[in-house]
Amino acid sequence: MDIQVWSDVICPWCYIGKVRLEKALEAFDGTVTVTYRAYQLDASPAPEPLPIKQVMAEKFGGPARAEQMFTQVAAIGASEGLTLDFDRAIAANTFASHRLIAWAATQDRQADMLDALQRAHFTDGIDIGSLPALATVAGTMGLDAAAALTYLESEAGTTAVRTDLDEARALAITSVPTFVIDGKYKVQGAQEPSTLLAAFQEISRRESANAGL
Numbered sequence: 001m002d003i004q005v006w007s008d009v010i011c012p013w014c015y016i017g018k019v020r021l022e023k024a025l026e027a028f029d030g031t032v033t034v035t036y037r038a039y040q041l042d043a044s045p046a047p048e049p050l051p052i053k054q055v056m057a058e059k060f061g062g063p064a065r066a067e068q069m070f071t072q073v074a075a076i077g078a079s080e081g082l083t084l085d086f087d088r089a090i091a092a093n094t095f096a097s098h099r100l101i102a103w104a105a106t107q108d109r110q111a112d113m114l115d116a117l118q119r120a121h122f123t124d125g126i127d128i129g130s131l132p133a134l135a136t137v138a139g140t141m142g143l144d145a146a147a148a149l150t151y152l153e154s155e156a157g158t159t160a161v162r163t164d165l166d167e168a169r170a171l172a173i174t175s176v177p178t179f180v181i182d183g184k185y186k187v188q189g190a191q192e193p194s195t196l197l198a199a200f201q202e203i204s205r206r207e208s209a210n211a212g213l
Helices: 012-027 052-059 063-079 095-105 110-122 131-140 145-152 158-170 193-211
Strands: 002-007 033-038 178-181 185-188
Touching: 002 012, 012 063, 012 110, 012 193, 033 095, 033 110, 033 158, 052 063, 095 110, 095 131, 095 145, 095 158, 110 131, 131 145, 178 193, 185 193
Parallel strands: 002 033
Antiparallel strands: 002 178, 178 185
16 A cells, blocks of 8 residues: 655644554554655745744734644644643645655665654754754754755755645645545545545455455
8 A cells, every 4th residue: 555645744634644553554554665755734935933833823813822732732742742832833845854854865864864854844944944943953864964955055955845735736736634545545534544444444354355356
């Protein structure tokens, strides 16, 4: 089974969805390959690092409404063992971080890099719009931080990210996480592990039946 996951680094539901996907796959009896694909919830530039709470309050109609959303999502994240510290999180354009994930993929560390960047953003309050900060995150994983910075300061990885974004538009993906399974089945949202597992089992059953025709 092939699972393509469109997600954004600063999307809390994508962070939660990744953990739930991993739990579902632990219980799934089958061979699975997972590839994470780039998506940007907001492609606009972030000219200066601002607290995520300030930015989201402006988008969601005031601090009170935004705070309610943050509290709810943080509680759900905590139930999955994640620390979502929105008091520390910094708003950032994620294009460079997706390029770094593409770089890590060439070293078979794609999922690890995504996890490290999500933890950096949601838990550690790191500005993942900063190229030096991104390179530092790569270094914490045991990768070459200097090589990562050189890569980020070039245009490398840009085509790979744009390809993912273009394919998301072609597939009419408008929210993330979105899981595209075997190129034709789409599951959207940070579904519970049991829901994902049931979907994978049903898809596996269908594909086996089709193969037998």
